[in-house]
Structures are given as structure tokens and as C-alpha cells.
Amino acid sequence: MKNIKKLSVIGFLFIIIAVLAIFQPAWGADDISVTDIQPVYVEKGSTNYTVTVRAIVENNGEGDNVVLDIAAIDGEGFQLKTLKLSGYIEAGKKRALIGRIRIEKSVYEQIAQWECLR
Numbered sequence: 001m002k003n004i005k006k007l008s009v010i011g012f013l014f015i016i017i018a019v020l021a022i023f024q025p026a027w028g029a030d031d032i033s034v035t036d037i038q039p040v041y042v043e044k045g046s047t048n049y050t051v052t053v054r055a056i057v058e059n060n061g062e063g064d065n066v067v068l069d070i071a072a073i074d075g076e077g078f079q080l081k082t083l084k085l086s087g088y089i090e091a092g093k094k095r096a097l098i099g100r101i102r103i104e105k106s107v108y109e110q111i112a113q114w115e116c117l118r
Helices: 002-022
Strands: 032-044 048-059 064-074 079-089 094-104 111-117
Touching: 032 064, 032 111, 048 064, 048 079, 048 111, 064 094, 079 094
Parallel strands: none
Antiparallel strands: 032 048, 048 094, 064 079, 064 111
């Protein structure tokens, strides 16, 4: 009987942890505004480019870790590549989040804009 209670408690804790892990760190995603997404540095190789992308992010909610998916979009609106930007932003503060991604030269040449996916 004691083993069943222990297993029940362990199972309950596991479920709580699993559910909490599903949620993204920025709980109030409506409190986050993203502006000025652009490549700030492009390291050009013969077939592949390494692109450093910067987004200016403002947190109007509580201070928290913010995770954003940023997409490279072509002229017809199709997603070519995506990358994640993340970092801690204090409440009421603005911060630049930066990430790097490798992109084939032919794909990079098709990029018309960068946008935040929500």
C-alpha cells in the first residue's frame, strides 16, 4: 500500500513537471513586442552563408526568459528558414536578441524579409 502511494505521488509530480515544460518561458506573449528584425552580419562562403540576425524586443510584462521563432520569408510569403532567439528581458525593458543560422547561398538570395512567428 505504501508503494502505491509513493508511486502515485511520483506520478503526480512527473505530470506537473511535464505540463510546465510544454509552456514557453514567455508566459505573457502578448506583452512582448518585436521590431527591427534584420541580418546584421553575413559571413559569405562559396555555397553557404552564416547569418547573424538581430531583433529588438520589448517586454511590457514581467521580467522573464523570452523565446522567439524568427522566419526568413521570400517574396511570395513562404518560410525559407527559421531560427530561435532567446534571452532574459527585464520588465519594461527593451533588448536586442541575436542568433546565427547557416543558410545556403541560393536560399539567402531569395529572402525578402524576416518576421517573428507567433
